[in-house]
Amino acid sequence: MGVELLTTTRAFRRRLDVTRPVAREDLLDCVRIAVQAPSGSNRQPWRFLIVQDPETKQRIAEYYRKAFAANLTGRAIRPDQLADLSSGRYLAEHIHQVPALVLVCSIGRLPEPAAPPRLASFYGSIYPAVWNFMLALHERGLGSCLTTAHLAYEREVAQLLGIPFDEVTQMAMVPVAALRSGSSASSRRAPAAEVTMWDRWGGA
Ligand SMILES: Cc1cc2nc3c(=O)[nH]c(=O)nc-3n(C[C@H](O)[C@H](O)[C@H](O)COP(=O)(O)O)c2cc1C
Numbered sequence: 001m002g003v004e005l006l007t008t009t010r011a012f013r014r015r016l017d018v019t020r021p022v023a024r025e026d027l028l029d030c031v032r033i034a035v036q037a038p039s040g041s042n043r044q045p046w047r048f049l050i051v052q053d054p055e056t057k058q059r060i061a062e063y064y065r066k067a068f069a070a071n072l073t074g075r076a077i078r079p080d081q082l083a084d085l086s087s088g089r090y091l092a093e094h095i096h097q098v099p100a101l102v103l104v105c106s107i108g109r110l111p112e113p114a115a116p117p118r119l120a121s122f123y124g125s126i127y128p129a130v131w132n133f134m135l136a137l138h139e140r141g142l143g144s145c146l147t148t149a150h151l152a153y154e155r156e157v158a159q160l161l162g163i164p165f166d167e168v169t170q171m172a173m174v175p176v177a178a179l180r181s182g183s184s185a186s187s188r189r190a191p192a193a194e195v196t197m198w199d200r201w202g203g204a
Pocket of ligand 1: 010011146150
C-alpha cells in the first residue's frame with residue numbers, strides 16, 4: 001500500500017458496478033485487514049454485518065432513502081456541493097442493488113455521559129477500521145463509500161437484522177461493489193499548509 005492508494009480512495013458511488021458479484025472471501029479478507037486498526041485499550045469492539053440478501057437490502061435502502069431525503073430538506077446547498085449531492089442521490093437510488101451492504105457495528109451503546117474522551121474512544125475505535133476496510137477493498141479493485149444516513153433509522157434496521165439495539169451500536173454502512181473503470185484522481189482538499197499550524201493555534 002502506498003500514497004497512491006491513500007490519495008485515490010474516494011467516496012465511490014457512480015462507479016460502483018452493481019452488475020458484478022463480490023466474493024465472500026474478498027470481503028472477509030478485507031475485514032482481516034480492517035481489524036488491524038487501532039482501538040481504545042485494544043478493545044476491538046467492531047463487528048461487521050454483511051448484508052447480501054436482496055430483500056433485506058431493499059428494506060435497508062428504503063430507510064436509507066428516507067433519511068437521505070430528510071437530511072436535504074430545508075438545507076441550503078452551495079454550488080460546490082452540487083456534484084456531491086447528485087452522486088449522493090445516485091447512491092441513494094441504487095443502494096439496494098449494490099451487492100454487499102456492510103454494517104459496521106460497535107459492541108456497546110453510546111457512553112453516558114458523553115464526555116469527550118469517552119466519545120472519542122467510542123467512535124475512534126471504529127472509524128480507523130472502517131477506513132482500513134475501504135482501503136483494502138480499493139486495493140483489490142472494489143469500491144465503497146462510507147455512509148451514515150441510515151442511522152436515523154438505526155432502531156428499525158436493528159430490528160430488521162436482529163441486532164440487539166441495547167447492546168450494539170451501528171456506526172456506519174459501507175456499500176461495496178466492484179469498481180468500474182474511471183479516474184480516481186485525488187480529490188478537492190485544502191492544501192496541507194492551510195490546515196496546519198505550528199506551536200500555537202494560528203501559528204505560521
Ligand atoms: C462520517 C461520514 C459520514 C458520511 N455519510 C455519508 C452518507 O450518508 N452518504 C453518502 O453518500 N456519503 C457519506 N459520506 C461520504 C462523504 O460525503 C465523502 O467522504 C466526502 O464527500 C469526501 O468524498 P471524496 O473523498 O470522494 O472527495 C460520509 C463520510 C463520512 C466521513
